[in-house]
Amino acid sequence: MGYLRVRNLGKAYKRYPHKWGRLAEWVGLGVRHELNWVLRDVSFDVAPGEAVAVVGSNGAGKSTLLKLVSGTIRPTTGGFEAGGRIAALLELGIGFHPAFTGRQNAFMAGNILGLPSQQIATLMGEIEAFAEIGEYIDQPVRTYSSGMQVRLAFSVATVLRPDILIVDEALSVGDAYFQHKSFDRIRRFRDQGTTLFFVSHDTGSVKTLCNRAMLLDQGVLLRDGSPDAVLDYYNGLIAVQRAEYEIRQVEGDSGRTVTRSGSAEVTITSADLLCEGISTRAVRSGQPVVIRIHLRAHEPVAELTVGILIRDRLGNDVFGINTFHLDASSSNVAAGEAMAVDFAFAELNLGVGSYSVSTALHSGDTHLALNYDWWDRSLVFQVVPGARSGSIGVCSLPVTVEWRRHTIGNGSPIAAYSADGARLDLPSSANEPDGMVAKPRTAANRDL
Amino acid sequence: MASIPLFRRGMLRECWEFRGFILSSVKRDFVSRYLGTQLGFFWAVAQPLAMIVIYTLVLAQIMKPTLPGHQSRFAYSIYLCAGILTWQLFSDLLNRSVGVFVHNANLLKKVNLPKLALPIVVTLSALSNFAVITVLFIGFLLAIGEAPGSSSLALIPVLVLVVAFAIGLGVLLGTINVFYRDVEQSTSMLLQFWFWLTPIVYPGRALPDFLASMLAWNPMWPIVNFAQTIFLEDRVPAWSSLIYPTCVAITFLLLGLFAFRKLSGEIVDEL
Numbered sequence A: 001m002g003y004l005r006v007r008n009l010g011k012a013y014k015r016y017p018h019k020w021g022r023l024a025e026w027v028g029l030g031v032r033h034e035l036n037w038v039l040r041d042v043s044f045d046v047a048p049g050e051a052v053a054v055v056g057s058n059g060a061g062k063s064t065l066l067k068l069v070s071g072t073i074r075p076t077t078g079g080f081e082a083g084g085r086i087a088a089l090l091e092l093g094i095g096f097h098p099a100f101t102g103r104q105n106a107f108m109a110g111n112i113l114g115l116p117s118q119q120i121a122t123l124m125g126e127i128e129a130f131a132e133i134g135e136y137i138d139q140p141v142r143t144y145s146s147g148m149q150v151r152l153a154f155s156v157a158t159v160l161r162p163d164i165l166i167v168d169e170a171l172s173v174g175d176a177y178f179q180h181k182s183f184d185r186i187r188r189f190r191d192q193g194t195t196l197f198f199v200s201h202d203t204g205s206v207k208t209l210c211n212r213a214m215l216l217d218q219g220v221l222l223r224d225g226s227p228d229a230v231l232d233y234y235n236g237l238i239a240v241q242r243a244e245y246e247i248r249q250v251e252g253d254s255g256r257t258v259t260r261s262g263s264a265e266v267t268i269t270s271a272d273l274l275c276e277g278i279s280t281r282a283v284r285s286g287q288p289v290v291i292r293i294h295l296r297a298h299e300p301v302a303e304l305t306v307g308i309l310i311r312d313r314l315g316n317d318v319f320g321i322n323t324f325h326l327d328a329s330s331s332n333v334a335a336g337e338a339m340a341v342d343f344a345f346a347e348l349n350l351g352v353g354s355y356s357v358s359t360a361l362h363s364g365d366t367h368l369a370l371n372y373d374w375w376d377r378s379l380v381f382q383v384v385p386g387a388r389s390g391s392i393g394v395c396s397l398p399v400t401v402e403w404r405r406h407t408i409g410n411g412s413p414i415a416a417y418s419a420d421g422a423r424l425d426l427p428s429s430a431n432e433p434d435g436m437v438a439k440p441r442t443a444a445n446r447d448l
Numbered sequence B: 001m002a003s004i005p006l007f008r009r010g011m012l013r014e015c016w017e018f019r020g021f022i023l024s025s026v027k028r029d030f031v032s033r034y035l036g037t038q039l040g041f042f043w044a045v046a047q048p049l050a051m052i053v054i055y056t057l058v059l060a061q062i063m064k065p066t067l068p069g070h071q072s073r074f075a076y077s078i079y080l081c082a083g084i085l086t087w088q089l090f091s092d093l094l095n096r097s098v099g100v101f102v103h104n105a106n107l108l109k110k111v112n113l114p115k116l117a118l119p120i121v122v123t124l125s126a127l128s129n130f131a132v133i134t135v136l137f138i139g140f141l142l143a144i145g146e147a148p149g150s151s152s153l154a155l156i157p158v159l160v161l162v163v164a165f166a167i168g169l170g171v172l173l174g175t176i177n178v179f180y181r182d183v184e185q186s187t188s189m190l191l192q193f194w195f196w197l198t199p200i201v202y203p204g205r206a207l208p209d210f211l212a213s214m215l216a217w218n219p220m221w222p223i224v225n226f227a228q229t230i231f232l233e234d235r236v237p238a239w240s241s242l243i244y245p246t247c248v249a250i251t252f253l254l255l256g257l258f259a260f261r262k263l264s265g266e267i268v269d270e271l
Helices: A021-026 A062-070 A102-112 A117-131 A134-138 A146-157 A176-191 A203-209 A227-251 B011-017 B019-032 B041-062 B075-098 B105-110 B117-143 B150-179 B182-196 B209-215 B220-233 B239-270
Strands: A004-015 A034-046 A051-055 A077-082 A086-089 A164-168 A195-199 A212-217 A220-225 A266-275 A282-284 A289-297 A301-312 A317-322 A330-333 A338-345 A353-363 A370-384
Touching (some): A034 A062, A034 A212, A051 A062, A051 A227, A062 A077, A062 A164, A062 A195, A086 A146, A102 A117, A102 A134, A102 B019, A117 A146, A117 B019, A146 A176, A164 A176, A212 A227, A227 A370, A289 A301, A289 A353, A301 A370, B019 B117, B041 B075, B075 B117, B075 B220, B105 B239, B117 B150, B150 B182, B150 B220, B150 B239
Parallel strands (some): A051 A195, A051 A212, A086 A164, A164 A195, A282 A370
Antiparallel strands (some): A004 A077
């Protein structure tokens, strides 16, 4: 139960150059189509209980693979064998009709998954409980918020534990609380032996949920291995693609997405990220790295400041510094001179995510006075979880935890906490704090 | 291309496994039309009732057309209703099944559903509408003292024939419609012509000879005529008149199944 055996699986869509081509083919006028391959020769085995993430950029064939395995589309080549009941969450809310009540729609959604109505009736209590929509269950779905719809749909779709669960990014919906809850349910399924097979762009969930990842690129299975290794490879891959893309954009004089401005007495040739001397676009949180800026002077300048600004993927400033503030600006740069400036970080304590580096050449402490060259997003890189994984947020602060027990002579606590963590004031007469704390809280409590 | 068997073992079993879906869909189809109305089921009855009233009062009583060979003043009404009843089942089935794959595109793309369950839903939906109208029609017959006799049982094989023909043709056209949506547009137009090329409003005997010999190719004529005779004369016509429509129905059933089996893999790709 729960195994998946995929052999030489391939999918091609027919493409007819002429709209009557298909009709001509039907009446026997020979082959009139070309095959457009979206997935080629994919083979792998998944053992029962494995949790496999499929990663890859848009159009890599991830959804096609999931659709093939869930049986909605038919393979062009090869085949697969699955052990046990498959539940596919390709889209939540299939079969929902806005005019019917949540209960009626729950029945329909369950029927669509192949459950008889009688069985749904017995599971209805559980569906309602998990969806947490209360009285709304008997209201028409059109009165629901989109979050409520998703909750109900997810609740129905996962009410029975399948042997194989296929999820296509359906979980990136709903509020944080429900996302948490749905992940919990999936994790519990996994722990009970359900094989997971899911597409995600969220590296965090891939890492926490999966013990294996597959990288698809242009329809080909490129890597199959541990999530760490595959994600590193993938991040490297997309970073290279992005970098090329951005360089092209700059060359194409498109100031729309990449801002490049300045009087150009000195210009940035390139910006690079190095780890242990090797150029990279994916680093582990906490690794030592160097951001290297190559520049060339076209005219002599009396004073040159080089600045970098790291931003997160939403464009928020995370960290910025320049040579002026580091007392390391260069003076009297001659025309024609080429230089490289290294910003070395002993530990790049950034949280997991995607970051950009904007670089600037100017004089003085800001670029507002004499701006030679400002290059927005001259470099994009990924931070993947490192040794201190598990933290959230854009920065990964070095932190240590120490637990201390407080007691007075007879062992009764001098500090006590109520169930919600608020400190209760008890008469304290302690002189030797060496006892116990009723409710310890760690600095890295992820359930905040 | 490798030849695909017309039947695959498990095709019907899969549909049976999805009986919950089929029944819910039929129910939803019926209920959704009257959802949000205050009178609900009344409208399901009111519309066919209005049709019967119009045809009997307006057409038969005010215009008083005579049906050759029949004395009853309701003869034409019965003739008209019996024909329209049968025709409506046919056109309802055909219209729905032509669009069945296209209109359920999202379902087919996202869920692993036996596709043949959809024509089954169409059949059951159309039959449930037909049942409502038939009950009303029988009520009307009882009211005018023309209670249908035992011959009306012969209607059952006729219904099977209508369903087989309409679904066969419908699945064939419905499959093609996935690739060429023009089919759905032309079907509703075709059905209008077809209606008037079938003796429903007018008696078949009123046709000039050359037209009658041409319309003899219309498989719906003998079918409709069968129903008309049962209700009007309370007798079972010669079964042999159904041989030709049966052959046509079986042909289209096989053709529909063939087209569906051959193209069902591509249906989802194209939607």
